[in-house]
Amino acid sequence: MMPVVLWTDALIFLLVAGLAGLVALVHRHEHLAAPWRRIAADPVAVSAAVVLLAFTAIAVLDSLHYRPALPPGPHGEVQYAPEVKSALDRLLAPLAERQEKTYSAPFATRLYAKEVIILADDSTVRDYPRLQHGGAHLAAPDAGLATDVALRAAAGLVLAVAAWLLLVLALRKRLRRQQFAGGALLYTLLALLVAAGVLAALAPHYHVFGTDKVGQDVLYASLKSIRTGVLIGALTTLVTLPLAIGLGVSAGYFGGRIDDAVQYLYTTLNAIPGVLLIAAAVLLMQTQLETHPDWFETGAERADLRLLFLCLILGMTNWTGLARLLRGETLKVRELDYVVAARAFGVSDGRILLRHILPNVQHIVLISVVMDFSGLVLAEAVLSYVGVGVDPGMLSFGNMINGARLELAREPVVWWQLAAAFTFMFILVLAANLFADCVRDALDPRSRRQA
Amino acid sequence: MSGLRIDGLKVEIEAGAVPVDGVSLAIEGDECVVLLGESGCGKSLTALALMRLLPEGVRIAAGVASLDGEDLFALPERRMRALRGGRLAMIFQEPMTSLNPVLSIGQQVEESLAAHRGLAGRAARAEAGRLLEAVGLAADRLDAYPSQLSGGQRQRALIAMMLAGEPEVLIADEPTTALDVTVQAQILRLLKDLQRQRGMGLLLITHDLDVARDMADRVAVMYAGQIVEWATRERLYGAPLHPYTRRLFRVLPSAARRGEPLEQIAGRVPAADAALVGCRFAERCDLAVEACRREPQALREVAPGHWLRCGVVDVNSSQPNPGPRAGEGGAVGVPPGSATVLELRDLKVHFPIRKGLLRRVAGQVKAVDGVSLAIRAGETLALVGESGCGKTTLARAALRLIEPTAGEILLAGEAIGGLAGEALRRRRTAMQIVFQDPFSSLNPRMRVGDIVAEGLAALRPDIDGMARAARVAELLDRVGLPRDAAGRYPHEFSGGQRQRVAIARALAVQPRLLVCDEPTSALDVSVQAQILNLLAELQREQGLAYLFITHNLPVVGYLAHRVAVMYQGRIVEEGEAGALLSAPGHEYTRMLLESAPGRGLKG
Known part of the structure; x- marks a missing residue:
C-alpha cells in the first residue's frame, strides 16, 4: 500500500497540529486558560465539544489516504490501485462494498423498484426482488425482520452501555474535578456510543439509511460526507484568517491611506453577490481541470484540488466580516494608554501589533471562527446543490441533497437520502452553533454576565 | 414619619x-x-x-x-x-x-x-x-x-x-x-x-x-459595607471620631501640607466576601486592640446625633488637625542652578476638519495654540485646566506622540521636533508618561515583569535578559510592589498597585522628565496619598522633572513648584505655585479656584 497525502489532508493535519499547539499554549498561560475553564464548566459547551470532536475524528480518519497495492505484475513490479482509499474506507469496507442495484428503503429487504424475476421453474414474475445484502441472512424476511432488528439493536445497545460503564470506571477519578461538566461529557459519550453501537450492530446486515440511486449505502455516504463538511468549514477559515487579520488590523492600526484602501476593497467585495463570484471562479477552474486530465494521477486528486479551490474562493469572499470587526476593535485598542506608552518607548509598529494589538483582539477572531464554521458547512450544501460546489464524484452533504431532490417528486417518495444528509448536517451544525455561543459568552466581555 | x-x-x-x-x-x-x-x-x-x-x-x-x-x-x-x-x-x-x-x-x-x-x-x-x-x-x-x-x-x-x-x-x-x-x-x-x-x-x-x-x-x-460614623456636618468636620474618618482627612493633600509627606492608610479595604468578625478597619487602624479584631462593633450614639462604630477611640478628645510630620515630602525646593529639561516654544497642534467629498480642509481645531513652557530638573510644573482645554494634547505633542503643527520642542537644549526614526527613538529614554487610567494603561495580556521590561527592551537593546530581569526586580521594589509581582498579570492588582507598575515602567529607561497625566484622579484618596508620596520621593532621589497634568487644585498646591493654567489651547497664566494660587491674576484662574469644592457654595 502507498500512502497518499492529498493537499487537503496536509492542511487538515496542519490544522490539527496547530490546534494542539494552541491548546498547549493556552494551558501554560493562566489568563488564556481562564475563559476556557468557564467553557469547560458549561454542560452545553462540553456536550457540543464532544460531538464536534467525534465528527472531527471521523474527518481525520477519512483523511489518512492510501492506494492499496495490487497483486504484483508479471515482472514482479509493485502496482497500486488507481483509486485512493482512506482509513475510514477500510473501517467501513463492509458498508462500501455492499452495493445494491438501486434505491432501497431503510431496513428494507427488497429493492424499491419492481424487476422481472426468473423463478426456479423458469417462469417470470414482476416483483420487488430481494436485496443482495440488506437482510439477506433472513430466510423469511417479512416475518422475522422486526425481531431480528430489535435483537441486533439490543445487542448493540448492551455492548455500548457496557463500553460506557468501563469508560466511566476508567475516567471516574479524572472527571471529579471542580469546575468541569463531567456529567455532560459522560452522557454525551453515552449517547454517541449507543448510536455507534446500534449502528455497528445493524449496519453489516441492513442498510440502516437505505441505499441511493446507484445502490450505495446512504449511511456510508453520510459518514464520508463528514470530511467534506468539516474540511470546508475548517480550511476556509484558514484562508480567511490571514486576510482578515492582516487587512483588518492594519487598517485599524495604521489608518489613513491603508485604511481607505482596505475599506474600499471590502466594500467592493461585499457589493458583488458572493454566490456569483464563487460560481464564476469554480466554473473557470472546472474548465481548467477538465482540459488537463494529465495533471492528476487519480480522480481523488482532482476532486481534492477542486475542494481546496472551493475553500480558497469561499475564503476570499468571506474575510470581509471579520476584517471589519477587527478594524473596529483595533481602532479602539490602539487608542488605549498601553499602546501610547509603547509608542513613547519607541517600540516598533510590528512589535506593537504583535504584543499589544493582536493579543487583545484575538477573542474576536476566535469567536468569529467558531461562529463561521457552521455557516460554511451549510454554504457547501447550498453551493453543491446549485452545482458549483465540490466535485460531483466527491461525497458531500450538498451532493447528497442534490441527488435526492428529483426523487422527492417520486411516488412513493425517496426520503431517506435527504433525511440522512439533513440529520448528520443538523447535528454537526447544531453542535458548532452551541459551542460558538458558549465560546462567545466566555470570551466576549460585553456578553459576560457579572455575578 | x-x-x-x-x-x-x-x-x-x-x-x-x-x-x-x-x-x-x-x-x-x-x-x-x-x-x-x-x-x-x-x-x-x-x-x-x-x-x-x-x-x-x-x-x-x-x-x-x-x-x-x-x-x-x-x-x-x-x-x-x-x-x-x-x-x-x-x-x-x-x-x-x-x-x-x-x-x-x-x-x-x-x-x-x-x-x-x-x-x-x-x-x-x-x-x-x-x-x-x-x-x-x-x-x-x-x-x-x-x-x-x-x-x-x-x-x-x-x-x-x-x-x-x-x-x-x-x-x-x-x-x-x-x-x-x-x-x-x-x-x-x-x-x-x-x-x-x-x-x-x-x-x-x-x-x-x-x-x-x-x-x-x-x-x-x-x-467596607458599614456606616462607621454618622453625624452632623459641623461635628464630623470639626471633631471626627472614627479612626478611619480621621485618617481620611489627614491623607488629603493641600497647600498647607506642602513639604511634609502625606499620611497614608496602610493596607487596603477588605474584600466584600472576606469573613469579617470584628471591626472592618482594624487591620489598618493604629488604635486597634485585640478586641477590635474579635468582636463586632456596634454603631452607638456617643453624643446627641453623633453615631460611631468604634469602641476604642476616646470620644472626648477632639483631635485637631495634626502637626507636621517628621521627614521630608511633597514639594521641596528645586535645586538651584538645575538645567532646563524640556522647553516648548510656541508649540501648536491643530487638527484639520475635513469636509465634503474631496475631504478638503475646511477649518482647524486649535487644540494647542501657541504654548511656551520650560521645566527644570527636579521641578514640578502643574498644568491645570478643564477637560478639552488641550492639556493632554500638549503633553503628547511634547513627547512627540502627536505631530505638532508648529513650534519647537527642546529636550535638554536640543531640538527634537524634526527628528525621526532612530534619532528620535534614542531621545525617548529621556521622557516618559504615566497615565490617568490604571486599567487601560497596562496591557492585560502581558505579565507585569514584561510590561516593565518593555521600554528597556525597546530602548536599551544592549542590556541582556539577566540584567534586564534584575533591573525590573529593582524597579518593582522601588515603587513598593512585592517581588513576585513580575510574574503576575495586571488584573491581579488594585488600581493603586497598577499605577505603581505604570510608574515603574516609565522609570525603567531612566527618564529625566515624567509626564503625569492625572495620575491620581482615578484613585481613592487614601491611595492617592501613597502615589503622591512616591512621586515626591522619586523626584528628590533622581531629580526628575514632572509635567503634572491635573484639575485637582489641592494636589497642585501640595506638589507643584510652578503652575500653568491652560484655557482653550493657550496658557492664560503661569507662575510660582504659592503665589498663583493665593493671588490669581487671570479671571479664569480665579473662577477655577472659586469653583473648587470645600470652600462653601457661593451665590
Whole structure:
C-alpha cells in the first residue's frame, strides 16, 4: 500500500497540529486558560465539544489516504490501485462494498423498484426482488425482520452501555474535578456510543439509511460526507484568517491611506453577490481541470484540488466580516494608554501589533471562527446543490441533497437520502452553533454576565 | 414619619459576599444627607437597593426602608414603578448614558410628567419648560437632543426629568464626578437650592470630602459595607471620631501640607466576601486592640446625633488637625542652578476638519495654540485646566506622540521636533508618561515583569535578559510592589498597585522628565496619598522633572513648584505655585479656584 497525502489532508493535519499547539499554549498561560475553564464548566459547551470532536475524528480518519497495492505484475513490479482509499474506507469496507442495484428503503429487504424475476421453474414474475445484502441472512424476511432488528439493536445497545460503564470506571477519578461538566461529557459519550453501537450492530446486515440511486449505502455516504463538511468549514477559515487579520488590523492600526484602501476593497467585495463570484471562479477552474486530465494521477486528486479551490474562493469572499470587526476593535485598542506608552518607548509598529494589538483582539477572531464554521458547512450544501460546489464524484452533504431532490417528486417518495444528509448536517451544525455561543459568552466581555 | 428611613439594610451577592451590611440611615424631609466613602464601600449598591434596581444576582437580604412610613421593600413592583421617579427619584453619575440619545429633552421630561403627574399635550410642554428653567436651562432647549448639550447641561436636563415627579427624596449618585470643577460647582449649587426651595430630602453619594462639606446637613461615612460614623456636618468636620474618618482627612493633600509627606492608610479595604468578625478597619487602624479584631462593633450614639462604630477611640478628645510630620515630602525646593529639561516654544497642534467629498480642509481645531513652557530638573510644573482645554494634547505633542503643527520642542537644549526614526527613538529614554487610567494603561495580556521590561527592551537593546530581569526586580521594589509581582498579570492588582507598575515602567529607561497625566484622579484618596508620596520621593532621589497634568487644585498646591493654567489651547497664566494660587491674576484662574469644592457654595 502507498500512502497518499492529498493537499487537503496536509492542511487538515496542519490544522490539527496547530490546534494542539494552541491548546498547549493556552494551558501554560493562566489568563488564556481562564475563559476556557468557564467553557469547560458549561454542560452545553462540553456536550457540543464532544460531538464536534467525534465528527472531527471521523474527518481525520477519512483523511489518512492510501492506494492499496495490487497483486504484483508479471515482472514482479509493485502496482497500486488507481483509486485512493482512506482509513475510514477500510473501517467501513463492509458498508462500501455492499452495493445494491438501486434505491432501497431503510431496513428494507427488497429493492424499491419492481424487476422481472426468473423463478426456479423458469417462469417470470414482476416483483420487488430481494436485496443482495440488506437482510439477506433472513430466510423469511417479512416475518422475522422486526425481531431480528430489535435483537441486533439490543445487542448493540448492551455492548455500548457496557463500553460506557468501563469508560466511566476508567475516567471516574479524572472527571471529579471542580469546575468541569463531567456529567455532560459522560452522557454525551453515552449517547454517541449507543448510536455507534446500534449502528455497528445493524449496519453489516441492513442498510440502516437505505441505499441511493446507484445502490450505495446512504449511511456510508453520510459518514464520508463528514470530511467534506468539516474540511470546508475548517480550511476556509484558514484562508480567511490571514486576510482578515492582516487587512483588518492594519487598517485599524495604521489608518489613513491603508485604511481607505482596505475599506474600499471590502466594500467592493461585499457589493458583488458572493454566490456569483464563487460560481464564476469554480466554473473557470472546472474548465481548467477538465482540459488537463494529465495533471492528476487519480480522480481523488482532482476532486481534492477542486475542494481546496472551493475553500480558497469561499475564503476570499468571506474575510470581509471579520476584517471589519477587527478594524473596529483595533481602532479602539490602539487608542488605549498601553499602546501610547509603547509608542513613547519607541517600540516598533510590528512589535506593537504583535504584543499589544493582536493579543487583545484575538477573542474576536476566535469567536468569529467558531461562529463561521457552521455557516460554511451549510454554504457547501447550498453551493453543491446549485452545482458549483465540490466535485460531483466527491461525497458531500450538498451532493447528497442534490441527488435526492428529483426523487422527492417520486411516488412513493425517496426520503431517506435527504433525511440522512439533513440529520448528520443538523447535528454537526447544531453542535458548532452551541459551542460558538458558549465560546462567545466566555470570551466576549460585553456578553459576560457579572455575578 | 416624613422622609426616608433605612434600617439594617443588607445587600447580598449570590456568591455569598455582603457588600452592604446593616446600613441604617434617616433622611428627614428637607435635609441633605451625604453618604461618603471610597470606591467599593457599597454606597452605590445602597442607593440602588433603595430604588429596588439592583443588578441581577444581587439581592436585598435583610432590612427595611420606608418612605413616609410606606415600606419600600414590601410594595408590589407595579406600585414601586409609580414611586420610582415619582416620590423617590435618582440621578446617576454618567450624564452621557442616562438620557436617551434619540429623544429630545422635552420628550423625555414630558414622558416623566405623563407617567407621574398625568400631564399631556400643551400642559405637559408648558410644565416641562418651567422645569427646564428651574434647573437653569432655557425653555427653548426642550427641542434639543442630548448630543447637542454639554455634560453639565445634560445633568441639568436629567435633574429636570427627576423633578417632574415632584420627589420627596432625591438620590444623587456621584452626580458631578464626571464633570469639570466649574460645572460641578454649578450643579451642586443647583441641587442645594432645589433641595431647599422644594423642601425635599437629598441623599448625595460621593467620595469627595470637600463636596460633602459643601452640601451636607448630615454625613454618613461608609467603610467596607458599614456606616462607621454618622453625624452632623459641623461635628464630623470639626471633631471626627472614627479612626478611619480621621485618617481620611489627614491623607488629603493641600497647600498647607506642602513639604511634609502625606499620611497614608496602610493596607487596603477588605474584600466584600472576606469573613469579617470584628471591626472592618482594624487591620489598618493604629488604635486597634485585640478586641477590635474579635468582636463586632456596634454603631452607638456617643453624643446627641453623633453615631460611631468604634469602641476604642476616646470620644472626648477632639483631635485637631495634626502637626507636621517628621521627614521630608511633597514639594521641596528645586535645586538651584538645575538645567532646563524640556522647553516648548510656541508649540501648536491643530487638527484639520475635513469636509465634503474631496475631504478638503475646511477649518482647524486649535487644540494647542501657541504654548511656551520650560521645566527644570527636579521641578514640578502643574498644568491645570478643564477637560478639552488641550492639556493632554500638549503633553503628547511634547513627547512627540502627536505631530505638532508648529513650534519647537527642546529636550535638554536640543531640538527634537524634526527628528525621526532612530534619532528620535534614542531621545525617548529621556521622557516618559504615566497615565490617568490604571486599567487601560497596562496591557492585560502581558505579565507585569514584561510590561516593565518593555521600554528597556525597546530602548536599551544592549542590556541582556539577566540584567534586564534584575533591573525590573529593582524597579518593582522601588515603587513598593512585592517581588513576585513580575510574574503576575495586571488584573491581579488594585488600581493603586497598577499605577505603581505604570510608574515603574516609565522609570525603567531612566527618564529625566515624567509626564503625569492625572495620575491620581482615578484613585481613592487614601491611595492617592501613597502615589503622591512616591512621586515626591522619586523626584528628590533622581531629580526628575514632572509635567503634572491635573484639575485637582489641592494636589497642585501640595506638589507643584510652578503652575500653568491652560484655557482653550493657550496658557492664560503661569507662575510660582504659592503665589498663583493665593493671588490669581487671570479671571479664569480665579473662577477655577472659586469653583473648587470645600470652600462653601457661593451665590
